[in-house]
Amino acid sequence: MFSSSTQIRIHYALTDQMGVVYYGNYAQFFEIARTEAIRQLGLTYKELEAMGILMPVSDVHIHYRKPVRYDELITVTVMLKEMPTGKRITFYGEVVNETGERCTTSDITLYFVDAHTMKPVHMPAALEELLKPFF
Amino acid sequence: MFSSSTQIRIHYALTDQMGVVYYGNYAQFFEIARTEAIRQLGLTYKELEAMGILMPVSDVHIHYRKPVRYDELITVTVMLKEMPTGKRITFYGEVVNETGERCTTSDITLYFVDAHTMKPVHMPAALEELLKPFF
Amino acid sequence: MFSSSTQIRIHYALTDQMGVVYYGNYAQFFEIARTEAIRQLGLTYKELEAMGILMPVSDVHIHYRKPVRYDELITVTVMLKEMPTGKRITFYGEVVNETGERCTTSDITLYFVDAHTMKPVHMPAALEELLKPFF
Amino acid sequence: MFSSSTQIRIHYALTDQMGVVYYGNYAQFFEIARTEAIRQLGLTYKELEAMGILMPVSDVHIHYRKPVRYDELITVTVMLKEMPTGKRITFYGEVVNETGERCTTSDITLYFVDAHTMKPVHMPAALEELLKPFF
Numbered sequence: 001m002f003s004s005s006t007q008i009r010i011h012y013a014l015t016d017q018m019g020v021v022y023y024g025n026y027a028q029f030f031e032i033a034r035t036e037a038i039r040q041l042g043l044t045y046k047e048l049e050a051m052g053i054l055m056p057v058s059d060v061h062i063h064y065r066k067p068v069r070y071d072e073l074i075t076v077t078v079m080l081k082e083m084p085t086g087k088r089i090t091f092y093g094e095v096v097n098e099t100g101e102r103c104t105t106s107d108i109t110l111y112f113v114d115a116h117t118m119k120p121v122h123m124p125a126a127l128e129e130l131l132k133p134f135f
Numbered sequence: 136m137f138s139s140s141t142q143i144r145i146h147y148a149l150t151d152q153m154g155v156v157y158y159g160n161y162a163q164f165f166e167i168a169r170t171e172a173i174r175q176l177g178l179t180y181k182e183l184e185a186m187g188i189l190m191p192v193s194d195v196h197i198h199y200r201k202p203v204r205y206d207e208l209i210t211v212t213v214m215l216k217e218m219p220t221g222k223r224i225t226f227y228g229e230v231v232n233e234t235g236e237r238c239t240t241s242d243i244t245l246y247f248v249d250a251h252t253m254k255p256v257h258m259p260a261a262l263e264e265l266l267k268p269f270f
Numbered sequence: 271m272f273s274s275s276t277q278i279r280i281h282y283a284l285t286d287q288m289g290v291v292y293y294g295n296y297a298q299f300f301e302i303a304r305t306e307a308i309r310q311l312g313l314t315y316k317e318l319e320a321m322g323i324l325m326p327v328s329d330v331h332i333h334y335r336k337p338v339r340y341d342e343l344i345t346v347t348v349m350l351k352e353m354p355t356g357k358r359i360t361f362y363g364e365v366v367n368e369t370g371e372r373c374t375t376s377d378i379t380l381y382f383v384d385a386h387t388m389k390p391v392h393m394p395a396a397l398e399e400l401l402k403p404f405f
Numbered sequence: 406m407f408s409s410s411t412q413i414r415i416h417y418a419l420t421d422q423m424g425v426v427y428y429g430n431y432a433q434f435f436e437i438a439r440t441e442a443i444r445q446l447g448l449t450y451k452e453l454e455a456m457g458i459l460m461p462v463s464d465v466h467i468h469y470r471k472p473v474r475y476d477e478l479i480t481v482t483v484m485l486k487e488m489p490t491g492k493r494i495t496f497y498g499e500v501v502n503e504t505g506e507r508c509t510t511s512d513i514t515l516y517f518v519d520a521h522t523m524k525p526v527h528m529p530a531a532l533e534e535l536l537k538p539f540f
Contacts, residue, residue, distance in 0.1 A: 011433065011436055011440060012288075012292065012436055013286065013294055013432075013433045013436060015287040016283065016287070017282070017285040017286070017287065017289045017290075018189060018191065018282075019287045020191075020287075022162075022282065022283050023162055023166075023191075023195065024159055024161075024162025024163050024166070024283055025159065026159075027158055027162065027418075028159050028416060031159070031416055031417055031418060032416050035416060035417075035476075045476070046475060046476040054153060056155075056158075056199070056202070057158040059196075059197070059198050059199070060158065060196070060197045060199075061194075061196050062194070062195045063193070063194050064191065064192055067191070069287075070287055070451060071440075071449060071450070071451040146298065146301055146302050146305060147301055147305075147422070147423075147427065148297075148298045148301060150421050150422040151417050151418065151422070152420040152421065152422065152423075152424045152474075152475055153417075154422045155422075157417065157418050159418055163281060166281055166283060167281045170281060170341075180341070181340060181341040205316060206305075206314060288459060288461065293432055293465065294429055294430065294432025294433050296429075297429025297432065298429050301428075301429070324423060326423065326425075326469065326472070327428040328468070328469050329466075329467070329468050330428065330465065330466070330467045330469075331464075331465070331466050332464070332465045333463070334463050334464070334465075
């Protein structure tokens, strides 16, 4: 299993008039955590793009259990439960608040695309090599 | 069945450097379409809040089939496939582009909450009465 | 003088926990109104980009007089007070609420840039021709 | 003078199809830096709200000199050039990129408001005491 955690402080722009984080903003949290997960592996998503690979999202599932509020310092964890083998990759995610409560869970699937043809392609070898040791 | 459609023009802020709408922004499209659906019934979400009812989201599923781009005029439709009977309501949604392609589909579940106790409550009678004729 | 108005309904994502529109979101309102102003002239910003012209923003001044709230239908007006003659263009803007109160005023300056060289260039002739009759 | 700096990593959601950070998103950067500046003083904006003080923005001036791009780690500095004495406070701000270029400058004025009456009030004594040593 591969797992990576990132901390995010909730700023005002992320809240809505219900006094909690707007439901649409969690997509950003999981994007940030995915990006930092790849960086932690020793690559950056920016480098993947420079190699001609894009990673559009195909499916998002988010389950909201407990709201997150202004100024909370959340820990966003993303996990790969198994070695991705095809043209897709699914990150499981969770948001945990400062008192250890699991507020949100997600699974988000992206696919690898050739930036020129926009056709799905296999996971780039550079990323595959870095992931192998975790499985 | 109850169904309602709203048109949204994609502005620059909604795009990202991949040249398409950022995946997290679709949550806003479905929120706008839900709000307009309720207004079309003869009530507003603002009035529901004034009655002491909030509608937080519990689950989001979005499937991205085809990207949407800057300046496209999308049609966002939300549907209730059956009369909601409990404390939850699930809206099925889709984004269709100007050439009639179905770009995105979703199901988003919200629950009714008493704004004071923050406990789940039954759908307010005012909304139930307006929905009944559609089922 | 050239002037153009657009109506925008405030959705939940635009509000913050102060119960009003987040101050950073007004940039979107003025962007939408500028885009619609150009469309009303008979051109689109998308077509300008296709001609190889980008219009990055160089300066933003926004004065907030009165907050705008959830579900309000605001009228956003942008104006050109004089014919732009150089490589820059300044739009004066205002947000007026449903009761006619002027809630926000702005002046936002953009410049014309060649998309390939990224150097400032003169306003494209296509836009100049459409603007001339207003001055 | 009081000055405080915060680092922010640019994620995908902040970019637009021009391949740079959307002009409206800088308001968030300066908000984050203001919040961290107050925290560094030994108070939090959240505590100010709990004391019944809100700080709405009255004026924003942002000058964009150079774009900021995806994955850049920017340093956002906010400064108080003089001790605020009345009901308003003006933060000067700048965004500096990893190569030390000053990309954006700003001055943003907020006022202190009583959360109940929504009338402007003097800067709270708690904040004033913490700022005094810097001037």
